[in-house]
Amino acid sequence: MKVALLSDCYPPRLGGIETQVRDLGRALLAQGHEVHVYTATPGIDEHRGRSWEDDEGVHVHRVTMHVPFGVPVNPRAPKLIRGELAEFDIAHVHMGVIAPFAHDLTKLSLDLGLPTAITWHSVLGQGSLTVLRQLGWAREWAQRGATLTAVSSMAADRVRAAVGDPGIEVGVLPNGISIPDWSLARGRRPDDAPVQIVTALRFALRKRILPLIRMLREVRRRVPEEIPFTATVFGNGPYLAPARALTTAEDRTWLNLAGRVARPVLAQTYADSDLYFAPTRLEAFGIAALEARTAGLPVVALRGSGVEDFITNEENGLLAKDDDALVDAAVRLVTDHHLRHRLREHNLTVPPAQGWDSVVQQSLAEYRRAGARG
Known part of the structure; x- marks a missing residue:
């Protein structure tokens, strides 16, 4: 043809x-x-x-x-x-x-x-x-x-x-999605390694960059001090510089606005991380979330977006009705090792349909x- x-x-x-x-x-x-x-x-x-x-x-x-x-x-x-x-x-x-x-x-x-x-x-x-x-x-x-x-x-x-x-x-x-490109073996991490949250998006207004930073700060505030975690946001766009300017010295001890990286680097980062945080409401599909799910990451996302076509609540991620519930879901995953492991095992053993x-x-x-x- x-x-x-x-x-x-x-x-x-x-x-x-x-x-x-x-x-x-x-x-x-x-x-x-x-x-x-x-x-x-x-x-x-x-x-x-x-x-x-x-x-x-x-x-x-x-x-x-x-x-x-x-x-x-x-x-x-x-x-x-x-x-x-x-x-x-x-x-x-x-x-x-x-x-x-x-x-x-x-x-x-x-x-x-x-x-x-x-x-x-x-x-x-x-x-x-x-x-x-x-x-x-x-x-x-x-x-x-x-x-x-x-x-x-x-x-x-x-x-x-x-x-x-x-x-x-x-x-x-x-x-x-090319499933083999994102299904990489996870390296062994120390038991006391920080829980790693990752996000990848374009730094544009509709992607809700500033609400993302506010929500991650709230997650950091609510997670007990004895559970260390980091958050890395990948991507580029007109809001990257303003977002970096808004982060404080304290933010930068755990939050990294890393810019855009090549696909293999992102895939390996997913393999070495613990959960994916998707803040966008008007998401037609959510290819970055699908890539993360294919790499094994539980996905935290809002209901009513395109992500619902491949994320089922409590099966391969957590779906939330609003920003407050999105923060609740992220805190739950950061603090519950067994839940993260269960969702991750599902994602690693059941490839996506896309x-x-x-x-x-x-x-x-x-x-x-x-x-x-x-």
Whole structure:
């Protein structure tokens, strides 16, 4: 099958959609499909215009132009790639909340009569949900034959509300993970080693960086002094410097805002840690939490987020209704060795359902469904 993955964003830009589109392309390629990515994100050289590169066998077509602040948008893209897009068997569009490039190429794909699958990777907030429903784009795309999915049950509920037609199906097509990359052997730690909390996220407002620091401080305050613990927060973004500026000298004795690290370093850190703390409410999926769960870590997260698709309360993590309950759950795990061990053993012996082999098969099923509808 000749597959076109259409996305505003792609590496070297960093983020969840970028990583997932790249990894999906490689996973499809590994199963014998020809994969092309069309994106408005420039490459490392920042070249603007048309360019092409090989990304470990995936053909990456960059259709870029000069716009303020480097926003990945190109209104000329449909005219530029119309002829070549018509040659594909399927177009898989990857949507964020604001995705002008993906919107334009969705319309082009449907105009060409190409089977089209659309996946939302972001949570539609009330404002964007209302606008999308009033404009009727998603409903129109489905009526013209596109299949609609989102990366989690919660995100799919928001898309259904935006569609506004109960007769139109919105499925779940989850993000994928390379299970062996995160299932590393844990080294033996001293019995008196501090309990290690870890978090990985983008330092952006919607990720709730400042509430995260406040909650970790409360955990530190409530854990008895005889139980030492540390907290490490990985990631980069515009709020990293302000967050570091807000930490006190006392905070820095146990809290480390470590910045961004390579995947192998993060995987090894997970293997040597004790629990993962997920503070985000509007989390469409939570790939970092899934990676931590795959490494064996019990995950502490809020109910009502995409994390609920792979974390079951008291089985492989603890789910909380609000921030206070999230702190309660973290304190419980830090202070209860037997609970941590039980949840960790489950995670180490029961792999998640979102391995790439499974996700590729679900993607191919979606492509076939799009072909039948088209």
